[in-house]
Amino acid sequence: MPIPEFIVETRKKIGTDLMWLPSVCAVVLRDSTDNSAWAVPEVLLVKRADNGQWTPVTGIADPGEEAHDAAVREVLEETGIRATPAAILGVGAVGPVTHGNGDLASYMSIQLRLEPEDPAAVPHVGDDESSDVGWFPISQMPVTDPKWRLVIGDAAAQRKHPAGFSPRMGFTKR
Template sequence: MSAPDFIRTLREKIGHDPLWLPAVTAVVLRDSTDDSPWAVPEVLLVKRADNGAWTPVTGICEPGENPDATAVREVKEETGLDVRMDALLGVGAMSPVVHANGDQATYMSIALRLSVIGDDAPVVGDEENVEAGWFSVARMPVTNPQFRMMVADAAAQRKHPSGFTPRTGFHKRN
């Protein structure tokens, strides 16, 4: 997996020490392809090359890059799809990560709901993922509870936008 140039430069100076990094989680939804009256939206997911986990598209913000631009760029790079930002879902720290090369990081993720502009057939666009596809929100293979919560929030916000309050932290609401 390729790290942005600014991360490689930082790592030359600090080694594997923990980094606190701004990132996005791009939750892309579309209407269900199921005609049932109980159909729920579908979510775009990628299967990560590094750990085999299914997740929404994620990515690190480049210095000076706004989160919506990061989300649009990352979805295009990873799946070939053109998207637009529809809503802010929340902002919060993800669980700390130790990458395969020993690099430690914690990501402050800005979760955004997006929708596809035009063709919605995803492809694997780079080496970060091995598969990309659409899944029913009710039957998605995502196991990380933080990502599951973001997808649930995206579906809730899409259905009832005026009643939705973005999260501050990806933990259960009290």
């Protein structure tokens, strides 16, 4: 579902004017399938159909939907992977973004770390928002956007040292 129905209805009233939307970034990590001493966690990524960029799973929260529920829903819809929320990584603003159809939006992104219910489950492209999906060692991930690399790094750090982790407030501040 590329555009939630509540946004379609709101856009009928406001056109392409800037909208402020709650969103989630779901960073799903699993232990490496490589059993070497140098193994790093693997991250579930999607290749966005609109711009060809590899990212964690992202999406818009529905009205009244809790962030962790939105993250679980988006991961299942986009990749077929059932995941469980594990930690809040931070909150940051994204945008404004001009979408291909001319719509303007800014997002309040809540980043969460999730764990797959079945680490051996094979992901698949679940909707038309993505053209590919897969697990990647975080040391060899194809993510190029610095904000998503930062969030994935935060997820790995939080997973390894949960007691010493502080959620990030914004994408550039700690």
